[in-house]
Amino acid sequence: xxxxxxxxxxxxVLCTNTMHRVxxxxxxxxxxxxxxxxxxxxEAARAVGVDAVALLGTRFTMEKGFYQGALARKGxxxxxxxxxxxxxxxxxxxxxxVAGQIRDESRQGFLQVADALVQRGAQGIVxxxxxxxxxxxxxxxxxxxxxxxxxxxxxxDSWHGPMLYISAVLVLxxxxxxLTLIFNVWQTRDAVSAADLVVxxxxxxxxxxxxxxx
Numbered sequence: 001x002x003x004x005x006x007x008x009x010x011x012x013v014l015c016t017n018t019m020h021r022v023x024x025x026x027x028x029x030x031x032x033x034x035x036x037x038x039x040x041x042x043e044a045a046r047a048v049g050v051d052a053v054a055l056l057g058t059r060f061t062m063e064k065g066f067y068q069g070a071l072a073r074k075g076x077x078x079x080x081x082x083x084x085x086x087x088x089x090x091x092x093x094x095x096x097x098v099a100g101q102i103r104d105e106s107r108q109g110f111l112q113v114a115d116a117l118v119q120r121g122a123q124g125i126v127x128x129x130x131x132x133x134x135x136x137x138x139x140x141x142x143x144x145x146x147x148x149x150x151x152x153x154x155x156x157d158s159w160h161g162p163m164l165y166i167s168a169v170l171v172l173x174x175x176x177x178x179l180t181l182i183f184n185v186w187q188t189r190d191a192v193s194a195a196d197l198v199v200x201x202x203x204x205x206x207x208x209x210x211x212x213x214x
Contacts, residue, residue, distance in 0.1 A: 011034070011035055012026065012035065013035045014034065014035075017037060017067070018057070018129070020038070020066055023066065024066075038071055042076055048124065051075060051077060051123070052122055052123050052124075053078055053125065054080070054117035054122035054125045055078050056113065056127055056128060056129065059086055059087070061129065062090075063086065077121075079117050079122045085113045088109060092109065092110065093131055093132065097134055097135060098131060107136060151168055
């Protein structure tokens with residue numbers, strides 16, 4: 001981090017949840033800001049009126065308190081799974097997700113852990129590990145955002161799922177690119193026509209006979 005600052009970095013980002021255990025030590029050695037990962041979590045929680053969240057992550061993240069402390073200082077209460085739940089979440093992360101294994105039974109297990117935390121008072125879930133969104137996201141939690149909710153209304157229930165959402169976004173992207181291309185062609189032709197009129201008007205404005213443009 002110090003080397004990056006000397007190289008000209010105006011701020012430092014620590015792109016991992018677990019390594020924020022040493023965030024305070026890094027920040028104390030810098031004269032530029034360290035953008036803490038807990039700050040956007042606080043902003044997101046406040047944006048939806050949440051003041052108690054469940055934290056899922058590696059055992060280190062859930063047990064060492066650095067995440068909880070950063071959120072608590074901003075008035076956000078943090079709940080973590082019990083010992084069995086923490087061990088389960090940690091094992092799935094390292095034994096499956098890190099290896100690229102996505103299992104439905106583990107997904108259901110994560111949802112059960114999250115539901116238990118909701119029953120204890122959590123109003124939101126913090127996915128405090130890079131790999132967890134591979135397994136659990138807003139769609140799987142059955143709390144889709146506006147775009148997903150809109151697509152669910154348009155298509156049959158049997159179609160609902162990641163493939164539908166990814167395909168719909170892909171089609172929309174292609175349509176927008178096609179419209180952009182059409183607009184650019186139309187704009188170019190319109191500009192050429194306008195330029196032609198300007199040129200003809202300036203060259204032949206003093207002629208008494210009409211000008212025919214072919």
